[in-house]
Amino acid sequence: MTKEPLDVAQLAAVDARQAARLLSGVRAAALAGLRPPASPRPVIGESWKRTLRLGVDPEQGARTRLLALDEIEQRRQSSPLSTILPTLREGLVTVADAAQHIMVVTDADGTVLWRDGNKAVRRKADGIGFEPGACWAEESVGTNAVGTALVARRPVQVYSAEHYVRSHQSWTCAAAPLHDPRDGRLLGVVDVSGPAATVHPATMALVTAVARLAEGELRERHLTSVERLRAVAAPMLCRIGGRAVVVDRNGWTAAVTGMPPVDRVPLPKVFRPGRNWLPSLGMCTVEPLPDGWLVRVDAPGSDGPEQCPESSRVVLDLRQPRGWTVSVAGGAGSWTQELTPRHAELLFLLARCPEGRTAAQLAGDLFGDATRTVTVRAEMSRVRRTLAGVLDHRPYRFADGVGVELLAPAQPCDLLPHSTAPAVLAARSPGG
Structure with missing residues (x-):
């Protein structure tokens, strides 16, 4: 009895009928809760388990x-x-x-x-x-x-x-x-x-x-659309005093004045003209443009806080198998941001460790290799641009006074099913 996952493509290339028969026996045993004659590939075995639960x-x-x-x-x-x-x-x-x-x-x-x-x-x-x-x-x-x-x-x-x-x-x-x-x-x-x-x-x-x-x-196509927006925005910003930035509908910067340039301004899931609090800029006044937004940043000391106040509440929603969000609510308003798979992993790890994690610890959690700190720091820099005032560093953690609620799937084995991070795999296992 082999314990190695089946190399389906190689087996099928040699003898398709034999491969089909063997896989049929593996599937039948797995679905019946019996020990299969060979191990299914991990991506298949995990999918079978999810489907059984469904x-x-x-x-x-x-x-x-x-x-x-x-x-x-x-x-x-x-x-x-x-x-x-x-x-x-x-x-x-x-x-x-x-x-x-x-x-x-x-x-x-x-x-x-x-x-x-x-x-x-x-x-x-x-x-x-x-x-x-x-x-x-x-x-x-x-x-x-x-x-x-x-x-x-x-x-x-x-x-x-x-x-x-x-x-x-x-x-x-x-x-x-x-x-x-x-x-x-x-x-x-x-x-x-x-x-x-x-x-x-x-x-x-x-x-x-x-x-x-x-x-x-x-x-x-996206780069071309940003260039078109830049052609419209550049002369407009020349006539504006103070700090302002023009971004496309996804927050990518086309032009900027009065402040250091940034590649992207993270925008809330729901974004409208008027007064808005943006995590990376503070309070802003937003005006619509064709295929984008003009964002005027309030001067320091205005009536809006520069960062999310300490009374903020963060809800990390990981209940769905294919989409995850982080929501922040506080005195400056509320907003929701969709998460990439990597950022969902990082925020899950920080939500589980209120005391915080160093870059080396997060590298071990994500990759099983504590030396991959450069990758972790780059990703955490992106996350902190989205959650300015909510996340601290040295070590990385949610800021003091920020309430964090983690919404996880009813079944631990359904947590972030895309993830191969050792810490997530451990959390999926019974008692994790």
């Missing part, structure tokens, strides 16, 4: 209602992924069609927005509900490349009986997440799927490479 039917899944055509179209038009669809198609559809595969693009909820590729395979996909408007998140259909990549936040390949639902086991799927380079937000996934017998070891690498290429295109 109560998904292992035979048929939980077929969800297909979205109406008008709602699908509305999601397509509002998704940033629509701008990079030609890049995804150019990189994947021709290859997928020739290999008897299809390409699928979903949003961050796992809803299929676009599908292209081999016609015969598309008809087969209709038979299992893998079609536009269907939800392929884990809570709907269990372990699959789309849903599991959304949770794990990294590329995932799922082969044959690694799928949780039996009716999906004649398929192989490879998916990679797509992120918005402006704020790190998860936008969706791109997936290549087809009959399990057609699995190819290079599919995962190809899907990952094309996903990175598409994210690069989004980054270039």
Whole structure:
């Protein structure tokens, strides 16, 4: 009996039928709570456990209602992924069609927005509900490349009986997440799927490479939009006295006057014209611009505090498998900020350790390597720009007088499922 996780791609390349039989036995034992004949890959084993807790039917899944055509179209038009669809198609559809595969693009909820590729395979996909408007998140259909990549936040390949639902086991799927380079937000996934017998070891690498290429295109489009905003903002700021900055809708700086330049001003989740407290600037007056904001910073000593007051209350919400937020409420108002996966990990660690953590301790918590302090300090610098006045350093900790509430999943094993940080893995385990 082997204890090493299965190398599915290598085994399938040698003997696809043997791989399918072995995986089927592993899945059956795991779902029955028995000792399997081999260990599933960690990303698959963890997904099976999550799916079991969700109560998904292992035979048929939980077929969800297909979205109406008008709602699908509305999601397509509002998704940033629509701008990079030609890049995804150019990189994947021709290859997928020739290999008897299809390409699928979903949003961050796992809803299929676009599908292209081999016609015969598309008809087969209709038979299992893998079609536009269907939800392929884990809570709907269990372990699959789309849903599991959304949770794990990294590329995932799922082969044959690694799928949780039996009716999906004649398929192989490879998916990679797509992120918005402006704020790190998860936008969706791109997936290549087809009959399990057609699995190819290079599919995962190809899907990952094309996903990175598409994210690069989004980054270039963003830089171009900031340049356009800068052309409008620069002459405007020349006529303004005091401190002011022009930012795009995501807080990226286009122009600045009267203060040191910054790459980005963290903006609350809900941001409106008028008086606002920004964690990195203090009290400001905000005016709308085309595709951005003019932010005038109050002079020192004005009626608004420069930093978040000591009576602040912080709520760190990690209950969801794919989205996490930090909310701050105090005398200056309240705001909510979405968190990147890394910042969610860091704030979780600090919430668990009121006495604080040094950079070396956090490096050990995150990477199992106390020497990686440079990476930790860089990330903590970014976090502190978002939470100025709320976080202290030497050691890193929540400031004195700040009340912190940690909202964790009901099941510890569902905590930050994307994370491989040793301290998070320990917190997921029983008694952690």
